[in-house]
Amino acid sequence: MDNIVQFTPKVESTAKQNLNEFIHLCKNELTAFGTGCWINNLWKTPYGKSNRNTVARFSTNTKPYSSYAYTPLGSPFIDFAKAYIRYFYSLNPVSNLQRYMEALRVIEEALIITKGSADILELDGVVLDALPNVLSKRYSDKSALNKIGYQLEKILDFCRSKQITPSFPEWSNPYEKQKDLTILLDDKGKEHRSKKLPSDEEMLLVAQLFHDAPNLSIEAEYYTSIMALLMVAPSRGVELTSLPVNCLEWEEDKAGIKKLGIRWKPAKGGKAGLKWIPTVMEDVVVEAVKRLEKISEPARRAAKFAEENPNVFMRHEQCLTSSSFGDDNALNYLELAAAIGMEMDRPSQMYNKTKWLGQLYREGNEQITYNALGKYFYDLYTSKLNNWPYIDQSSKVKASEALLLHRENEFHSDFEPRNYSFQLPTLNQINDRFVQKSSRDGRSLWAKYSIESPEKGKPIAIPTHNARHWLSTKAERGGMDELTLANWAGRAKVSDNEHYDHRTEDEKSETARNILIPENATALDKININLPVSYEDIGKDLIGVAIVTEFGVCEHDFAMMPCQRHGDCETCKELVCIKGYSSSLDLLKKREEQVAEQFNKAVENHEKGAFGADRWVSALGWRLSHIRTKIRLLENDDLPDGTPIRIPEEFDPSPTKEILREKGLEHDIKQPESITLDDDIYALLEIK
Structure with missing residues (x-):
């Protein structure tokens, strides 16, 4: 991605020539997504040094598709789409290309509907008129329409300015940016806040589950410990994956009292440092880290072995071979089953029904060795960590030090953990344990342990980010100042606090009144x-x-x-x-x-x-x-x-009251002879 070049169209060239020049530049001179990506229709590249990938899937809307099965965009439009994505990603790498791809798919669909073919050179007013219909058919969410419309406007402006469709009329995004539901007072705003902000009763269920976890299962211990860490300081779930085992640190405050903090590296540009833990939650954090450290120990040992012995299979206590058994010696099917932790009765079941194992078997001339296993599993587990042997972008925490590392099948009810394996949890895996879904019935801890919502009939749904919303709102209600809250939550901007503040408008107004207007305000x-x-x-x-x-x-x-x-x-x-x-x-x-x-x-x-x-x-x-x-x-x-x-009215009574006084009627005005003045005030009224 270092050889980024700007595409400059030639005025004297035709639209087709400019398009071909643009595609040629992006295909042959840019390197984003890898040098050999062009022939593929699914592109992946690590985003920075994180464990996430930026994905571009060039699939069409005109045919049924999923993440695993799809039909590519039509030709020749697909070449323009690939060039456009590669060009703009080279200029500005982003973590998510979803809206870019959705905009390209909408243009392709509109072209096919109006022109019968997917060719970017066919863009004209007729295609432009078809875009709203295509968008309304595909997307109902107004926020999504606004974001896709913004990307559509960028693509169309690019085609016009780069002389690919020079006569194409200007088009502006007609979909308004949606109002911030966090602060809206209508029913939509209330519904939005209720979805983002779990109730105290639901959060207490998490606390109870954390308390009971040692008597339930290792899965309950692991995932409730993760959620406990998210409940003691406003954090993102992805930030936990880069915590080392020695993340806790005690420091004395100005009063000489020891306070507990977690060494934290916030995502999205937040400032790294200690995330301080409320005193009442210190014991909870210590216990949660203790549980995670114990669970992660075998995986960290396997990661350490892989770090020091690349492509070597880690022999473990379940292996049937002797210590003198060579790494190049063929394993029989019983030795192989014990080594990889699979229960198989017949060799054919192992080699024919397990795709990767069958491939190793065929590549090894119908035999599998420890060497073959070592290379396969080393590539398998290290490929999931984009910055191997580190797990964080700053290359400071190794996988062998990761607090949340665990073995494959660690929490599986039917299979034993693989002692040679190591991996980090994904956000989806964490959320699955705390969000009840009909599509994944029985996956959540709530379903497994028959825990019901305080609201009868309502499924319990507490994704990791909701804990951040809940704790931030609690801090706002408790009167924490905005700068302290932003630093505590690891936010790059103080203004980001408002997106996590789900207090009602009455609460905010009352807080403002208490701050601005003292009780005895004059x-x-x-x-x-x-x-x-x-x-x-x-x-x-x-x-x-x-x-x-x-x-x-x-x-x-x-x-x-x-x-x-x-x-x-x-x-x-x-x-x-x-x-x-x-x-x-x-x-x-x-x-x-x-x-x-x-x-x-x-x-x-x-x-x-x-x-x-x-x-x-x-x-x-x-x-x-x-x-x-x-x-x-x-x-x-x-x-x-x-x-x-x-x-005082006695010094300047109204004419009406003066007349009443003279006639002896009720007037509430003192007689002149009854008025007493201090000498200094009387002197003011004297005419010298």
Whole structure:
């Protein structure tokens, strides 16, 4: 894949010539999927140094197919499909080509329906019109349609830009990206979260099964130990396969208390390091690792032998031959059956009904030796580990150190484990033990041990990734901060937390309220974090939200009538200043300077005998006294921040109440002679 080259079409060439040049380049100059892959219709290549393969199966939709039996794409379209996959994989290696292949199959099917042949050069508007029908017939999931549509758009743009179908009209993906069901509030969102998030009762069944496993079977011990490790820290099932036997590490915290961590290498770009275990789960982790270490010991011994003795068969205690028996000596059928762990009564049954054994028999001129077995089994088991003798991408953990390694048939109910074998579990094998399926009835541990769901009639389904969702949601509910949670779960981005957060919207809102709004929050607290200030927050017995202005909070009920002061807030009795609100105090001080200047001029003119100046003295003095009163109260150190500040009604009663007071009627206003003021406040109201 090192010799990547960009394909550049020639403008003067025909579409067919450009297509042939593109296919020739990809077929003869690129090396992705191996130099001899072109003649095959099933391509595989290791993805990085992981134990996974990237697979491309060039099968058609127009004929029945499965993973094992299929009909190839039609010619000449298949050559374009192979060239396209090889070209783009060379530019950007990915772990999964499913959507690429689905898009190519849809184009081929549309070509055959409309043109009668599978030829990419036949792409035109008629084919374009047929694509939606083909897609809707094949796929019902809207998310899948969006992803396939995206790949279709890329393929069609490529054909047009590379002059393979230069006159082809532009086509945009008509299928919208689906909304994140994790946060949707409708029934679909609730259903999605319920599928991803197992109930606490179901997770307790796993805990109970882990507890009972030593009395049940080695299979129960092994798989419940795996699930236990997934339940103590948010992890992916595939990450467990690279754990070494010495993965546990104790370190002292700042208080000198020893804490347990697991040396972990997250997938998908997460940061490697210690994954800390909650104190209450430390004993569970130690026990789980102990069980896995014991079960994996024979397989690790076999892997160590294979590492040190390539292509040599590991003789074990079941072998019938003596120590002096040569590796090149022919084995009789009893010796062979004992060596490979097969119970066979007749040689014909061994050689004729077991394909691989029959092939070895024929290739060895009707005899099989330890040498032949050693080469066959070495290739068989090491080929499943793409980075042999290592099992991780960073080449730090050898198969002989792998915690999850086990022998072939280790958990089989009918066959004995093969002592010379070693392999790692797949995610499907782990999930099969915890997910009840009608297609695999009896495979799960729930079915084997007659464990029923807390919800009668509902099958128990807890795939490995659901444990990650469950634990992440628990951490969110417990108040763990986002950065700590992302690091604990081994996520590359903090924003990825939201995909595992299955709290209800009410829970999220309540959490936000608890964080943002203290229980004794004042109006000032809410102003500072841009939250609504209710009438109750400023001491007014009214339902609703007040308006926050630069001077403070307006408690006018605009539902009753518009503002009668036309924005003149300084002296309005419905303005509530908030102690500690800096904007309010700063503006009032500036306004004080302006009004004081005007007041002094009015006094000066009044002293000179200017007509009407006395009215300005009264009006500006009344305004200035209000402003200075509010400033003095806002600067009063005896009042705590958040205190609502109003001009007492006794200092500025309404004209209506003044008339009622003069007539001796009920008005709730104190008589002037009953009002007592501190000297400093009284001085504010005096006109000097």
